[in-house]
Amino acid sequence: MVRNNTRDSYGSLTRTLHWFTAFAVFVAFPLGFIANTLLQSPSASLTQVFTLFSAHKTVGIVAFALGLARVIVALRQVRTDPIRTHRFWEIWFARLVHWALYAALLVVPLSGWLTHASSEGFAPIFWPLGQGLPFVPRSEALVETFAGIHNASTKFLALLVLLHLAGAIKHSLIDQDETLRRMTLGVATETRPLPAAVIALVTAMALWVAVVVSGALSGSGQSSSVVGDQVEWQIERTSIVLVDAGTERSMDVDLSARLSIPANTQRRFNGTLDVTILLDNAEDSSALLLMDATDAFLIQLLGVISGSNNNGTVTGDVDFGSSTSPVSCEVALSNSGGVIACSVNVPESELSVKFELQAVRP
Ligand code: HEM
Ligand code: HEM
Structure with a gap:
């Protein structure tokens, strides 16, 4: 040859x-x-x-x-x-x-x-x-x-x-x-x-x-x-529970969330997730327990939904007022919608908060 x-x-x-x-x-x-x-x-x-x-x-x-x-x-x-x-x-x-x-x-x-x-x-x-x-x-x-x-x-x-x-x-x-x-x-x-x-x-x-x-x-x-053309997804909460030393107690508190993802999802999925849990004036016993432990009235989560997280994990920070701690959420989104599940550890305590959100693209 x-x-x-x-x-x-x-x-x-x-x-x-x-x-x-x-x-x-x-x-x-x-x-x-x-x-x-x-x-x-x-x-x-x-x-x-x-x-x-x-x-x-x-x-x-x-x-x-x-x-x-x-x-x-x-x-x-x-x-x-x-x-x-x-x-x-x-x-x-x-x-x-x-x-x-x-x-x-x-x-x-x-x-x-x-x-x-x-x-x-x-x-x-x-x-x-x-x-x-x-x-x-x-x-x-x-x-x-x-x-x-x-x-x-x-x-x-x-x-x-x-x-x-x-x-x-x-x-x-x-x-x-x-x-x-x-x-x-x-x-x-x-x-x-x-x-x-x-x-x-x-x-x-x-x-x-x-x-x-x-x-x-x-x-x-x-x-x-x-660029900058963000779409606001509709978010509904499906559950929020307080985990107290391994025991789960469902909570009755106000939770509002925003999920913005660029309109052009062709190339990237970078977006922001911003969750606010209001404990202020809560009468729920789990929320009161949480207030005792954290001294916090507002929990804010900001995360980036990034295409590199193709295993579905989104990371962000929780703002407890006096301190912040990292958080990760499991995200399973398709182009039309999906589920976001987060777990937040409360600093210096045995407590954590777990919540699940349903996201729908409008
Ligand atoms: C089933 C698909 C293909 C067939 C049947 C095929 C067939 C051929 C044949 C018969 C020649 C010789 C032409 C001559 O003697 O004048 C040739 C040359 C060539 N082919 Fe393909 N080809 C195929 C796919 C491709 C692809 C996908 C590329 C590149 C993206 C490519 C690049 C070239 C180039 C650059 C030459 C020139 C060789 C030279 O320098 O003389 N071919 N191809
Ligand atoms: C011979 C090699 C390649 C071929 C034939 C090819 C072909 C294509 C085709 C047909 C598409 C869809 C149409 C489009 O939007 O452009 C595409 C998209 C894409 N390819 Fe490739 N590709 C090649 C190599 C690569 C390589 C090496 C990379 C990166 C390491 C890459 C990254 C991408 C990306 C990021 C897109 C999406 C582009 C967008 O957002 O519009 N491709 N490619």
Whole structure:
């Protein structure tokens, strides 16, 4: 088996990388598409969506590594010439699509990675190498710009792959020539050099510049209309109990809660949860016990519902007036609603308060 390309055949390295890269792209694409579509479905569970996004990003990074190797090999090895029997326009158009596909292997995963690295808490890449990127700050505006580029570039990639596939099918079924067998078996064919090859390269790169710029512009336009556009979810309490040295006593006190999540839940789920439990003037015996122990009349909880908490845990602080203590809540939200369950330890006592809230997206 010949390892390197020659002018009339593809070497084993090029062919192996071609098919592995194609496979990774064919897995990453539907994962990204399905995750993004599910995100907008009211019944989808966030945990499911985050797992899909994590899988998407991880496979996308594999595609990037393979794509990078592919581009390096292509630059270092001889370029295989087009088959002699192909028409001039076919050769020119195929070459344009090939150049654009090479660029896609870098632009598509890199723009996805930059989107991920600049966003605050999101489905993690399944690897131990950290989630950020050097010199890439976490910023909403950057997220929107990179996501705009990722969005536009994945659409362009889909178009390129369709054209590329159509060409492969045409040459196999209609022309019945050696095109596909060159890339699968590595067979050698009679070739001819491509005239005006540079024009194909320049056209492909110009198209990519247009795609990246239009994606960046559409993304940055989005951010101004979306950032700060919070949706107030409706909250109903389902239970509140005082745990006194292991014994649970239900409480009859006023509890009010606010849950705000950005309207654009497409990319992030960062929101705030603010719960106030009023003990003032409470006649309930459990509430009185709590007042004795804490000297507090107001308990306030502020937490951030963050996409990185895909295990459903939200952390925040409880304000007891004279002191604050940390709290964590179990959150199981889908796009339409769900349950938030919190447990708050009262400082310097054996007491804790447990409550459960039902959240509904209006
Ligand atoms: C089932 C899907 C695919 C098929 C059947 C296929 C088939 C082929 C064939 C037959 C060639 C050789 C063309 C020639 O000799 O003129 C080729 C080249 C190429 N393919 Fe694919 N391909 C597929 C998917 C992909 C994907 C997903 C990518 C990248 C995202 C890709 C990137 C390339 C590139 C860059 C070349 C040019 C190789 C060179 O430098 O000459 N292909 N493909
Ligand atoms: C060849 C590799 C990749 C392909 C084919 C691909 C494809 C896609 C597709 C089709 C979507 C849904 C449509 C969209 O909103 O853009 C998407 C979304 C997304 N992908 Fe990728 N992707 C790749 C690599 C990556 C990588 C490596 C990462 C991060 C490490 C990533 C992060 C994302 C993110 C964060 C979104 C959501 C973007 C948004 O909020 O609009 N992708 N990707």
